[in-house]
Amino acid sequence: MFKELATLFALCAGSLLTLLLIGRLLQLRELLLNQNLGLLDVGRMLLYLSPFFLLLLIPIACMLSVFLTLLRMNTDLETTALRASGVSLYQLLPAPILLGTLCTLAAWWISFHGLAWGMENFRSTMLELARSKTQLVLQPGVFNREFPGITLYAQQADGASGELRTVFVKDATRGDSAATILAPEGRVRTDTERGEIVFQLRNGRIYREEPKGMSVIGFGTYQVKMDLSKMLSGYKIGEMRPKEMSWSQLNQIAERNEREGLNDNSARKVQVEIHKRLVLPLACLVLSLFAVPLASMFSGLHRHWGLLLALGFFLFYYTLLSLGLSLGETGAMPPALGLWLPNGVFLLTGLYGLRQAARERSFTVIERLRHIKLFGRRTADVR
Structure with a gap:
């Protein structure tokens, strides 16, 4: 039996x-x-x-x-x-x-x-x-549009370390308030605990189009964050769940x-x-x-x-x-x-x-x- x-x-x-x-x-x-x-x-x-x-x-x-x-x-x-x-x-x-x-x-x-x-x-x-997909899309001298809502261009890019030189970023992740960011240097890293890709730019400027004209803001350090789930066809990573x-x-x-x-x-x-x-x-x-x-x-x-x-x-x-x-x-x-x-x-x-x-x-x-x-x-x- x-x-x-x-x-x-x-x-x-x-x-x-x-x-x-x-x-x-x-x-x-x-x-x-x-x-x-x-x-x-x-x-x-x-x-x-x-x-x-x-x-x-x-x-x-x-x-x-x-x-x-x-x-x-x-x-x-x-x-x-x-x-x-x-x-x-x-x-x-x-x-x-x-x-x-x-x-x-x-x-x-x-x-x-x-x-x-x-x-x-x-x-x-x-x-x-x-991480592998992030490294693949970081190609120098190419407008990378693999990141949803973000267009990234770097004259020099190191896929292993994520270091960038002469960076152009078009950030459309915030809806109507799209911003154009220029910076001489930056870095791309992955935050595994929060499940995010972080674009950390240094010593640059943010150009934002407004109804009355163009606003320009200088910064020492600026971060653009993107949920890793968008890179993985919607699979939720985020913080660890119970x-x-x-x-x-x-x-x-x-x-x-x-x-x-x-x-x-x-x-x-x-x-x-x-x-x-x-x-x-x-x-x-x-x-x-x-x-x-x-x-x-x-x-x-x-x-x-x-x-x-x-x-x-x-x-x-x-x-x-x-x-x-x-x-x-x-x-x-x-x-x-x-x-x-x-x-x-x-x-x-x-x-x-x-x-x-x-x-x-x-x-x-x-x-x-x-x-x-x-x-x-x-x-x-x-x-």
């Missing part, structure tokens, strides 16, 4: 992960085409994204494997034969519990270590792509917020992320137990309908979890209550259903539907 569970789990997890990664590839297609990345680089980026998706996919794959395995056993009357030979439903639980426990441990490792590793490397790869942080970073920020008495939106997001990384791994075990009586209830259902049914129940679980996330971030509900509530509801429902199924008191929905259909036919014949 455990072998069948493990096989179905690997099949479900692999299929869902492939679909999600293909979807993310389609979102980043412009970035990948513009950067001319090879297959090895694309594969490396997908590897970095995998922990983020696996944290969500492992619970659903665990639930699907348990549900489909027991549904097949019930449909083929294997469970009935086992009960007739004296094997109770409780004696079938070790295999689903073992699978749920192993999945919980794997998801915990991803939550505490793998997620931060993947997001950090993915972010570093994106920043390296931005979902990209490691477990230790989240706890350090949470402790600091508690000491300072902060309860703003950013502090609540950190609390929500901490609880989410604990809730999702435990969902593997909770959903495995929930799937056992669910399979008994829908005995006789075809596999493809069973797959849709299990996906529907997980969608309901994820809806409750998403609602808890939203309410926790807005402060309408404590993050602990909002995120742990779905696990509590499904655990209690699963334990009650398991108790009823073990006593053979649970009704089979499929049989009830057949009785209703048969009753409807008889009523029609009488009429």
